[in-house]
Amino acid sequence: MRSVGGLPPAAPSGPRVVLPLDGQVCPTPHGPCFVLRDILAPATIHGDRPVGALLRRAAPDAALLARDALLAGFDPRSALFLDLETTALAPGLGNLPFLIGIAWFQGERLVVEQWLLRDPDEEEAALSQVSQRLEEAEWLVTFNGRTFDWPLLAGRFALHHMTPPPHLGHLDLLPASRRLLRHGLPNCRLGTIEAHHLGLQRVGDVKGSQVPAAWLEYQHGGAPHGLVGVAKHNRDDILSLVTLLDFLLAHTAEAESLVLRDPPLALAIAAAALGLDQWARAEAIYTVATAFPATAEAGRIGLAQVARRRKRVTAGRKTTA
Numbered sequence: 608m609r610s611v612g613g614l615p616p617a618a619p620s621g622p623r624v625v626l627p628l629d630g631q632v633c634p635t636p637h638g639p640c641f642v643l644r645d646i647l648a649p650a651t652i653h654g655d656r657p658v659g660a661l662l663r664r665a666a667p668d669a670a671l672l673a674r675d676a677l678l679a680g681f682d683p684r685s686a687l688f689l690d691l692e693t694t695a696l697a698p699g700l701g702n703l704p705f706l707i708g709i710a711w712f713q714g715e716r717l718v719v720e721q722w723l724l725r726d727p728d729e730e731e732a733a734l735s736q737v738s739q740r741l742e743e744a745e746w747l748v749t750f751n752g753r754t755f756d757w758p759l760l761a762g763r764f765a766l767h768h769m770t771p772p773p774h775l776g777h778l779d780l781l782p783a784s785r786r787l788l789r790h791g792l793p794n795c796r797l798g799t800i801e802a803h804h805l806g807l808q809r810v811g812d813v814k815g816s817q818v819p820a821a822w823l824e825y826q827h828g829g830a831p832h833g834l835v836g837v838a839k840h841n842r843d844d845i846l847s848l849v850t851l852l853d854f855l856l857a858h859t860a861e862a863e864s865l866v867l868r869d870p871p872l873a874l875a876i877a878a879a880a881l882g883l884d885q886w887a888r889a890e891a892i893y894t895v896a897t898a899f900p901a902t903a904e905a906g907r908i909g910l911a912q913v914a915r916r917r918k919r920v921t922a923g924r925k926t927t928a
Contacts, residue, residue: 626725626831628838633736640732643721643838646713653846655806658717661849664856671879672783672855678746678776683852684712686778687744690844691756692837694819702759703727705822707737708841710849711744717849721841723834726826731767738764741772748848750797751781780851786879787855790871797847805850813840862888866895870902877909886917 630643649659669681692706707722722733761771801807813836821833865873877892896906
């Protein structure tokens with residue numbers, strides 16, 4: 608057994624302790640690995656939203672959420688949702704992703720897989736299976752994945768002389784949430800967003816800071832029961848990626864009607880539309896905002912910004928023509 612996260616390797620202690628999880632051992636050319644797999648009907652409720660509702664949203668608005676025109680072709684049916692549980696809370700080569708949670712839509716149903724390393728030596732086998740899922744997907748959806756999950760996972764692929772499968776675009780919901788939902792929230796942690804917007808209150812959840820200790824304790828001969836909580840924590844994270852994206856796309860589509868109900872969110876959507884040169888959309892939201900005293904000034908300022916931006920971009924196009 609290799610050392611992990613700077614700790615000495617656990618001494619062999621007889622047969623491996625059986626994990627109290629309803630998973631299965633998956634044989635691969637790189638050895639066995641352990642996976643938890645579930646298939647959810649579209650009506651399955653997570654928090655207060657069905658997981659299949661995302662399939663009914665205007666997916667091109669993902670570009671507006673990310674402020675990235677490359678995501679205009681985004682389709683949740685070809686997206687992979689990714690969340691890692693790791694042996695440390697900061698990136699680095701010594702940080703091992705011991706639980707790789709992924710989900711994708713198979714028709715109308717949501718498939719959830721969690722690849723759990725019973726031993727560090729199973730990492731290559733697990734990565735080989737996750738690589739296959741990534742190759743089948745076009746888009747990646749994460750929460751803080753641009754900064755943490757994807758660079759870490761790509762580094763682990765490289766460590767095993769494997770090439771990370773490419774994707775057309777990466778939709779990281781953390782910066783999108785910070786831009787659109789930060790008003791009225793104490794922070795933009797996923798748990799905070801769940802409680803305020805997704806109807807999910809986690810009871811008895813394993814804290815993120817406790818996750819590494821649960822796996823390391825198991826590696827050093829301790830009880831495996833802490834990993835049950837970690838697996839549930841990871842599963843909730845994955846499902847919340849799906850419902851959070853549904854929430855954001857639903858509200859983006861109805862931005863004009865949000866001006867009265869949630870002015871900061873409506874104005875944030877208008878600003879995002881302006882940043883992508885979606886002038887008509889930004890103009891429509893700002894025009895509605897001018898009709899109400901509480902948002903009239905912001906609406907007028909926004910309309911002036913739209914006019915200046917349109918004039919500047921149009922003039923630039925004429926210059927290069």
